[in-house]
Amino acid sequence: xxxxxxxxxxxxxxxxxxxxxxxxxxxxxxxxxxxxxxxxxxxxxxxxxxxxxxxxxxxxxxxxxxxxxxxxxxxxxxxxxxxxxxxxxxxxxxxxxxxxxxxxxxxxxxxxxxxxxxxxxxxxxxxxxxxxxxxxxxxxxxxxxxxxxxxxxxxxxxxxxxxxxxxxxxxxxxxxxxxxxxxxxxxxxxxxxxxxxxxxxxxxxxxxxxxxxxxxxxxxxxxxxxxxxxxxxxxxxxxxxxxxxxxxxxxxxxxxxxxxxxxxxxxxxxxxxxxxxxxxxxxxxxxxx
Amino acid sequence: xxxxxxxxxxxxxxxxxxxxxxxxxxxxxxxxxxxxxxxxxxxxxxxxxxxxxxxxxxxxxxxxxxxxxxxxxxxxxxxxxxxxxxxxxxxxxxxxxxxxxxxxxxxxxxxxxxxxxxxxxxxxxxxxxxxxxxxxxxxxxxxxxxxxxxxxxxxxxxxxxxxxxxxxxxxxxxxxxxxxxxxxxxxxxxxxxxxxxxxxxxxxxxxxxxxxxxxxxxxxxxxxxxxxxxxxxxxxxxxxxxxxxxxxxxxxxxxxxxxxxxxxxxxxxxxxxxxxxxxxxxxxxxxxxxxxxxxxxxxxxxxxxxxxxxxxxxxxxxxxxxxxxxxxxxxxxxxxxxxxxxxxxxxxxxxxxxxxxxxxxxxxxxxxxxxxxxxxxxxxxxxxxxxxxxxxxxxxxxxxxxxxxxxxxxxxxxxxxxxxxxxxxxxxxxxxxxxxxxxxxxxxxxxxxxxxxxxxxxxxxxxxxxxxxxxxxxxxxx
Numbered sequence: 177x178x179x180x181x182x183x184x185x186x187x188x189x190x191x192x193x194x195x196x197x198x199x200x201x202x203x204x205x206x207x208x209x210x211x212x213x214x215x216x217x218x219x220x221x222x223x224x225x226x227x228x229x230x231x232x233x234x235x236x237x238x239x240x241x242x243x244x245x246x247x248x249x250x251x252x253x254x255x256x257x258x259x260x261x262x263x264x265x266x267x268x269x270x271x272x273x274x275x276x277x278x279x280x281x282x283x284x285x286x287x288x289x290x291x292x293x294x295x296x297x298x299x300x301x302x303x304x305x306x307x308x309x310x311x312x313x314x315x316x317x318x319x320x321x322x323x324x325x326x327x328x329x330x331x332x333x334x335x336x337x338x339x340x341x342x343x344x345x346x347x348x349x350x351x352x353x354x355x356x357x358x359x360x361x362x363x364x365x366x367x368x369x370x371x372x373x374x375x376x377x378x379x380x381x382x383x384x385x386x387x388x389x390x391x392x393x394x395x396x397x398x399x400x401x402x403x404x405x406x407x408x409x410x411x412x413x414x415x416x417x418x419x420x421x422x423x424x425x426x427x428x429x430x431x432x433x434x435x436x437x438x439x440x441x442x443x444x445x446x447x448x449x450x451x452x453x454x455x456x457x458x459x460x461x462x463x464x465x
Numbered sequence: 466x467x468x469x470x471x472x473x474x475x476x477x478x479x480x481x482x483x484x485x486x487x488x489x490x491x492x493x494x495x496x497x498x499x500x501x502x503x504x505x506x507x508x509x510x511x512x513x514x515x516x517x518x519x520x521x522x523x524x525x526x527x528x529x530x531x532x533x534x535x536x537x538x539x540x541x542x543x544x545x546x547x548x549x550x551x552x553x554x555x556x557x558x559x560x561x562x563x564x565x566x567x568x569x570x571x572x573x574x575x576x577x578x579x580x581x582x583x584x585x586x587x588x589x590x591x592x593x594x595x596x597x598x599x600x601x602x603x604x605x606x607x608x609x610x611x612x613x614x615x616x617x618x619x620x621x622x623x624x625x626x627x628x629x630x631x632x633x634x635x636x637x638x639x640x641x642x643x644x645x646x647x648x649x650x651x652x653x654x655x656x657x658x659x660x661x662x663x664x665x666x667x668x669x670x671x672x673x674x675x676x677x678x679x680x681x682x683x684x685x686x687x688x689x690x691x692x693x694x695x696x697x698x699x700x701x702x703x704x705x706x707x708x709x710x711x712x713x714x715x716x717x718x719x720x721x722x723x724x725x726x727x728x729x730x731x732x733x734x735x736x737x738x739x740x741x742x743x744x745x746x747x748x749x750x751x752x753x754x755x756x757x758x759x760x761x762x763x764x765x766x767x768x769x770x771x772x773x774x775x776x777x778x779x780x781x782x783x784x785x786x787x788x789x790x791x792x793x794x795x796x797x798x799x800x801x802x803x804x805x806x807x808x809x810x811x812x813x814x815x816x817x818x819x820x821x822x823x824x825x826x827x828x829x830x831x832x833x834x835x836x837x838x839x840x841x842x843x844x845x846x847x848x849x850x851x852x853x854x855x856x857x858x859x860x861x862x863x864x865x866x867x868x869x870x871x872x873x874x875x876x877x878x879x880x881x882x883x884x885x886x887x888x889x890x891x892x893x894x895x896x897x898x899x900x901x902x903x904x905x906x907x908x909x910x911x912x913x914x915x916x917x918x919x920x921x922x923x924x925x926x927x928x929x930x931x932x933x934x935x936x937x938x939x940x941x942x943x
Contacts, residue, residue, distance in 0.1 A: 299569065315573045317532070346574045349531035356532060364569025365535050 209240040210418060212404075213252040213264030216319065216353035225437045232430045236421040247352050249322035256407055263406045263418055268451045269324040271405050272458060275448075281404040281415060282422045283446030286374050286439075290446055293373035294325035294396035297361050300389050305368070307394055308333050316345040317366035319354045324454055325372040326354055329396045332457045355379065362389035374401070378439040400450030404443070419445070472673055477666030484658045488651040492644075499643040503636050504611060508602050511613030511629035514541050514553070515600055518627060522555065523619040526563060531573065534564045541566075552610060552630035555617070560591060563625055583608045590614065591626055598623060609633060672696045676709060688716035724891075725923070732894055732912060739896065743792040746784065754781050790906050791896060793913035799840035802874075804831045806839045807867050810846050814854060822860045830868035835939055837874060841914040842937070848911045849878040849933050856882035856931065869939060874920075876935040885926040893924060911935075 210233065214226075226243050233241040244261060246252045249270055256264040257274065263281050271278055283290040298305045305311060308330060319326025327350075334341040349366070351357050354375035361369040373395065380387040404422065406415050425431030426442035435442060467475075518537055525533040538553045554571060557563040565571040571580055577588035583605070590603045591614055598621075603612040610630035616623040672695065679693035691713060695706035757778050766774070807829045818825045846867070853863045857880040864879040885893065892898040894912040897905040915922045920937035 301569070315531075347531065349529070351532040360532060360535070363535075364567075365531070365564065365573060367572070 207239045208414075209242055210237055210263070210414070211242045211244055211261045212418075213244045213246070213255055213261040213266075215246070215249050215252050215265060215267070215402075216355070225434065228430065228437070229434045232425065232428065232434055233418075233421055235430075236424065236428075237417055249320050253322070256405070259407060259409065261407075262410055262414060263404055265402060265404050267320075267323050267325075267402045268400045268454045269328050269458065270322050271403055272451055272455050273322075277408055278405040279408050279410075279415070280446055280448065281406045281419055282443040283403045283450060284401050284438075285441040285444055286401055287377075288441055289398075290401045290444055290450055291398040292325065292401045293398060294329035295371050295373050295376050296330065296368065296393045296395075297358065297371055297376065297390040298368050298393050299361055299364055300391045301364075302367065302391065305393050308368070309337055309339065311368040312344060313346045314367035315365070316348045317357045317360040317369035318348060318350050319357045319369075319371065320350060320352055323354070323372070324399060324402075324457070325396070326357060326370050328454075328457060328461060329399075330370040331461050333396075335461055358386060358390055362386055368393075372402075374439070381439065397453065399454050400446070403446055403450075419443075472670045473667065476670045477663040480662035480666045481659055484655055484662055488655045492647050492651045495647040496644050499640060499647070500636075503639060504602065504604070507611050507631040507636075508600070508613050511602075511615065511631075512600050514629055515613075515615035515617075515627055517541065519618065522627065523617045523624055526555070526557065526617065526625050527619055531564055535568070538564055538566045550632035550635055552628070552632075554628040554630070556591065556626040556628065558624055560588065560626070583610070587612050587614075587628060587630075591628070596623075669702075672702045672706065676702075676705060679709065683713075683716070688713045688720065728891065728894065735895060736913060736916075739791045743788040746788050747792075750781060750785055750788070754778065754785070757781070790910065793910050793917065799838035802831070802835045802837045802839040802842050804829060804833070806843055807831060807846070810843060810850060811865075813847065814850055817851070817854045818863070821854065821857065823854060823857050824860070824862045825854075826862065826864040826866075828864070828866035828868070830866070831874075835869055835874060837918065837937060837939060841918060842874075842876075845911045845914045845935065846876055846878075848907045849876070849935070852907060853878045853880035853882075853931075853933075856880050858882055872939045874937040874939055876937075877932060878934075879930055879932040881930055884929065885924070885931055890924070890926065894922075 212233075226245075230241045230243060244252070244255060246255070249267055252261070252264050253266060253270050253274065255261050256266075257277055266278075271280065286292055296308050298311070316330075318330070321327050331341045334344055349360075351360050351369075354372045357366075357369040357371045358376060358379055360366045369390075376387060376390075376392065406418070422443040423445070425435055518541060522534060522537050525531075525537060534555060538555060541553055552565070552567060554565040554577070555563040556577070560576065562571050562573055562575050562577065564573060571577075571584075577591070578585035586605055586608070587603060590612075594601060594614065598616050598618060600613060600615040603614055610632050612631075613629045615627040615629070617625040617627050675693065675695060679691055679695065682691045693706075693709070693713075695709060697703050697706045697710070757774060761771075761774055761778075811825070811827050811829075814825065817823075846865075850863070850865050853865075857863050861881045863881075864877070866875075866877045868875055889898070894908050896909040898908075912922060915935055915937070918937045919940075920935060922933065922935045925932045925934070
C-alpha cells in the first residue's frame with residue numbers, strides 16, 4: 177500500500193528528527209526524557225495520580241518524564257534491563273536477582289521506615305486459620321511470581337516448615353497485583369493470600385470496606401521496602417537528578433500531595449543491607465525448591 | 466336435577482361458562498407463552514454471555530489464569546439489571562468448579578454436587594451431556610434456578626463448561642406482571658361478553674319458551690283458539706314454529722271432522738228413524754184417509770158428522786204433510802239444473818230482500834246446464850238463502866254464489882246476522898232443533914237433500930259472518 181509506505185517513511189523521518197534534537201538537547205542540558213517503570217508494588221495506579229507525579233518530576237528534572245506500566249514485574253524488569261527505562265519501582269527480590277545490572281536509587285519510607293511485611297490474609301469469615309499451614313488443600317492467591325511479599329515469602333514459610341509448596345495447596349493462582357489478592361480473598365475466590373503489608377494497610381485506610389472483608393492472620397518479619405532501581409549503565413547525573421527529585425518530594429507541595437496518594441512518607445537513599453534477609457530467603461527457597 | 470332447570474337459565478349459563486372457560490384457557494395459554502418466552506430470554510441471554518466469554522474464558526482456562534477467569538465471570542455478572550442473582554459457574558474439564566461468581570459459596574476446585582441437591586442434579590446433567598457441544602437448558606421443577614449449560618470450546622474441543630443459572634424468583638415480577646395483564650384483559654373481555662351471552666342465550670331460548678307455553682295450552686283449549694306468536698323460519702326453532710302451527714291447524718281440522726262425523730252420524734240415525742216412523746205412519750194414514758174419503762162419498766151424515774170427518778181429515782192431512790216433509794226424497798223426474806233455475810231463486814228472494822233493505826250480492830257463475838236434478842237444488846238454495854235473509858239484520862248484506870268447478874257444484878250463502886251459538890251449532894241440522902225458526906225442518910230438509918245428492922254441507926259462523934257451503938258432485942249426464 178503506497179499510503180502506508182508513505183506514512184512509515186514520514187514517521188521514520190519524524191523519529192529521526194526528534195532523536196537528533198533530543199541528542200542535541202542532551203548535550204546542551206540533559207533534557208532527555210526520563211522513563212520510569214511502575215509495577216503493582218505501588219498502591220495507586222490511577223491516571224490522575226500518575227499525571228500529578230509526572231508534573232512534579234518534569235518540573236524538578238526540567239525534562240519530560242514518562243511512566244511505563246506493565247502487568248507483571250517481569251515485564252518491567254525486562255524493559256529496564258533492556259535499557260528502555262531509566263528507572264523502575266521493583267520488588268526487592270527482583271533487585272537482588274539482578275544486582276549486577278541494577279543499582280539502588282531510592283527506597284520509599286512507609287510509616288517512617290523503609291520496611292514492610294508480607295501479610296497472610298484469609299476471608300474475614302474464616303476465624304479459625306492461625307497460620308499458613310492451616311490452609312492445606314485450600315485455594316491460595318499470590319500476587320506475582322517475582323514478588324517477595326506476594327509469593328516468595330509464603331514459599332519460604334512452607335519450606336521452612338518442611339513442606340513442599342507445590343502440592344500443599346489445592347490450587348494457587350496469581351492476581352498480578354497485591355490489591356487483587358485482597359479482592360480475591362475478600363470475594364472468597366481464594367481461601368488465603370499473600371499481600372504486601374503496605375498495600376493492605378493503605379487499603380485499610382482508603383478502602384476499609386474491602387480490607388475489612390479479610391483478616392490478617394500473620395505478618396512476616398520486616399523486609400526492605402520495594403525500591404526504585406536504575407540500570408547500572410545510567411549516567412550518574414541522571415540518576416542523581418532523579419534521586420534528588422524523589423527525595424525532595426516530601427518538602428514540596430505537589431510532591432507531598434503525590435506522597436499522600438501513595439500513602440508514603442517520602443523517599444530515602446537506602447542501602448543494600450536492607451535486603452539482606454530477602455537474599456537469605458532466596459537462598460533458602462532455591463535450596464528448598 | 467339439571468333437567469328441571471329452564472333453558473332460559475341453562476343456555477345463557479352455558480354460554481357464560483363457555484366464555485369463562487375460553488377466557489381461562491386463553492389466559493393459561495398466554496401465561497404459558499409468557500413463561501416460555503422468559504425461559505427463551507434466559508436461554509438467549511445465557512448463549513449471549515457464552516458467546517461473549519467464548520474467546521476470553523477458554524483462553525484464561527488454558528493458561529490456568531484463575532484470576533483472569535474470575536474477572537471475566539464477574540464482568541459478565543454486571544451486564545444486566547437482574548444480574549445480581551444470575552449465577553455463573555465455570556467447570557474445568559474434570560467437572561470441578563474452576564471459578565464462579567459466588568466464590569464464597571461455590572469454592573474453587575470443589576465438585577458441584579457438594580453444594581446441594583440442585584447443583585448435584587445440574588452436575589448429573591452436565592455429565593450426561595458430555596460431548597454435546599451445543600448450549601442447552603436444564604430445568605427441574607423444584608429448583609431455585611433455571612440453568613443453561615454451555616460448553617467452553619478451545620479450537621473446537623470442550624475444555625470446560627459454563628453454567629448460567631437464572632433465579633426463578635427473578636422471573637416472578639415479570640411473570641406476574643404479564644399474568645396480571647392477561648387476567649385483566651380476560652376479565653374485561655368476559656365482562657363485555659357476559660351480557661352478550663345472556664342476550665344471545667335468551668334470544669335462542671325465548672321462542673322455545675313461547676312454544677312451550679303454547680304447547681301446554683293444547684288439550685285445554687280449542688286449537689283454533691290458541692294464539693301463538695311464534696317465530697317462523699327455516700332454522701330449527703323456526704321450523705318447529707311452522708310445524709306447531711301446522712299441527713294446530715290439523716288438530717283443529719281433526720276436531721272439526723270429529724264434530725262433523727258425530728253430527729252426521731246422529732243425523733243419519735235420526736234420518737233412519739224418521740224414515741221408519743214415517744213409513745209406519747204413512748201406511749195406516751193412507752188407509753185412514755181412503756176410508757174417510759170413501760165414507761164421505763157413500764154415507765149420509767148430518768152436519769156435525771161432516772164437520773167432524775172434515776176435522777179428522779184435515780188433521781190426518783196435516784200428519785201426512787208433516788211426515789212427507791220429514792221424508793225427504795229427490796224427485797228423479799226433475800230436469801237438469803240450468804243457470805236460469807238459480808236466477809229464479811233470486812227473483813223469489815227479492816220481496817224479502819227489499820223489505821229488509823238488504824244488499825244482496827248474487828253471483829251465478831253457471832254458464833250452462835249441469836246434470837244435477839234442479840228441484841232439490843233449487844229447494845236447498847231457497848232454504849239456505851231465505852234463512853240468510855231472515856237471519857240478516859236490516860240493511861245487512863247477503864251473498865250467494867254458485868259455481869261449478871272440477872265436477873263440483875259449489876254454493877255459498879253468507880249473511881252478516883248474529884252468529885249461531887255454539888250449543889245450537891251442534892244440533893243445527895236436526896229436525897225441530899231448539900231455536901229453529903219456521904217449521905224447524907228447513908235445515909233438516911236441506912241436509913237430507915245434500916246427502917241424497919252425495920254432497921256435503923258445512924257451516925261456519927264466526928267473526929260476524931255465517932257462511933253455509935254446499936258442495937255437490939256432478940255425476941254423469943242424467
